[in-house]
Amino acid sequence: MRCKHYFASIIVSLSLSFLFINNLYAKGIADPAEGWNHLWYELMVDIIIIGVIFAVLTLYLLLRYRRKQPDEEGQGPELSPLAALGWALIPTFIFLADDIFLGAKNFELWNKYRNIPENAYAINLESAMWSWEFNYPEGIKATNELRVPAGEPIMLKMTSRDVVHNLFIPEYKVKWEIRPGTMDTIWFYPKKTGEYVMTCVEFCGVLHSSMHGKVIVMQKDEFSKWIETEKNKIK
């Protein structure tokens, strides 16, 4: 009977958490970069609190228990079996709780990164030693300059001509390895117009640190105009 009871509660809580996660998906387009900033802030608060507690405690212990006489010996407690178990289990569960909290928070963010919006504007990227080549659906080619419209999710379908590269756009908190023989996808959500750095973060030979380019975010109408002029050039 008892067993059944537990099973029921596990099933109920699992399905509730699925509902909760599904709910997260339903909220329209979630910007990974915003999610990143938010979680980073929480993470820093978490880490700094733990860090300060440990640092203050360490400093206190180091200063408090200095040797006064040369023959003095430490009087550390001899723990009873129960106390020893407690001292192992209580910290374990505190750390564990924080880990599970952070792990769960991470999935929320990871989902934002891995669920590419269906209406994303898809551009092909082929990387080579040491440049980035972009192919737009309209047939336009560009090297080291990725022009995108503001306010639209952008998807990159990436492959490499030679070695493993890694596209990194610090502004959008996004990076992914690009390897020969596979097609990997990432997406980001540019909102403000401007020029942003993109660069390679996987060692790819002599000029690795020179393998960089620009993401140029344009107003939507400007971007359409650019597409038209470039298309005409090809014709």
Added chain:
Amino acid sequence: MSATAFSLKEWIFTTDHKRVGVLYLIGSLAAFLLAGIMAMLMRAELTTVGPTVTTNPNAYNVWLYFHGAAMILGYQIPALTGFFANYYVPLMIGAKDVAFPRVNALSVWLYWMGIVLALLTFVIPDPPDIMWTGYPPYSSEFSPGNTSFYTFVVLLIGFSSIAGGINFITTIIKMRAPGITWNNLNIFIWSILAAFTLQIIFVPVLGVAVTLLSFDKYLGTNFFKAAAGGSSLIYENLFWFYSHPAVYVILLPAVGIIYEIVATFTRNRIFNYKMVVYGGFWGTVLLSGVVWAHHIYVSGMPNWIVILQVFTSLLISVPVGLLMVGLLGTLYKGAIEFRTPMLYASGFLFLFLIGGLTGIPNAMSGIYQQIHGTYWITGHFHYVMALSVTSAIIGGVYYIFPKLTGKMYKESLGKLSFILFIIGVNVTFFPWFIMGINGMPRRYYDYQQFPQFEGLQQLSTAGAVIIALSMLVVLIAWLHGLIAGEKSSDNPWGSKSLEWTHTVSPPPPGNFSEIPKLTADWSPYNYGRKQEEGKKIDEEL
């Protein structure tokens, strides 16, 4: 170091564990020096945007390759599982030597061959430039450098480690003196047992990975060539399947040394011994094999592995946290004396705290999107591996110095070296977190796309100069102690551990005049007698 005249032949063909240990120490300090010189060259290069000391990016890449490979394979693993393990293990368990002294000699020879081969990097025309990670297909198809050197250095040092592992595990299980049980073994012995368990399980995997690199490059196989059906992702998995546990191979013995130092200089029993051993050390061993994916979250791994290993990677905080709780608990009600080794141990507590906490974001795949491959990662692992572990190694050598040489280093030089070290490392490496989180990628010869980091790079270089100074003081302190140090007593620290209480400094070949017989209540941490009792015992003596 007997009274007889110095004989090079005796040193080369020695099977005495203490001499083998010293050979490891000399090799690892030489590797540390060279890797440090490479680091200084790189820091000089990075002081300005654009070329500074060299206009050839390839030179920088070779320095960086050598720095990484030499620091890990040439300096840290051999210093900890070579020197400290060799010197301490038989002394701490009351044995005359290791189980297989000739295998031990073979280990150190293989290691020295590896060092010599690594040094040829600077002689051959096309040195490897593939970073210590050696990712294909760059290393197996495109690199102009000789990948074979990387392969053979790893294989030689790997075989050395496996031989050492079998030797030390056997020694610890079979050769403990009567009275030394699994419950009163030194913490350092446990850490060595854990580290070598990891080496035996995981080194072969790395051996396979780097061998396949050379097969691809020189024999025309296609393990990592996508066009022929291979996959470079396989290499990344194999490489990190070893190289994450390798972090613990380095970390655990370092923590073990810190425990010995802290116990001796607080004259305190280890807080919650079983928690430290089973929760801390063996907990880490248990988890170490299932966390490698956090190095390659952005490499296109299946989602289920990512999701699983986010949790396992975060869980590492549990055993590592328990190790910290054990250390802090040992300080509690201790009688702390701040000699140089204890200063380094205190430094370790803070450096490792920063290193450990900055590791938490690395376990989170979403957060990892920004920090992978940036100075954040290098900052984190320099705090953990370079700084914490180096403070354990240097503090550990200061600690063992009277036993090793029979002489005492000069305390003022030791303290000066620590002060310079702790200032230097923080000035050098803390700015890396700030640069990293703002996007500064690692392994960059030049950073013209990130000119905003020039100031922080210069600050970091200034710190590196302070570190170099501190290392110079360390060298002076050790050489001065060795040549002109005052004679030390057999147990200058008042430790209760066997290597201090039961043999002279330096110990003779065979270590003990007779194998120590210990009573059931013996413990290397048997401190805590009352003040009055202590006086009585002293009077009786």
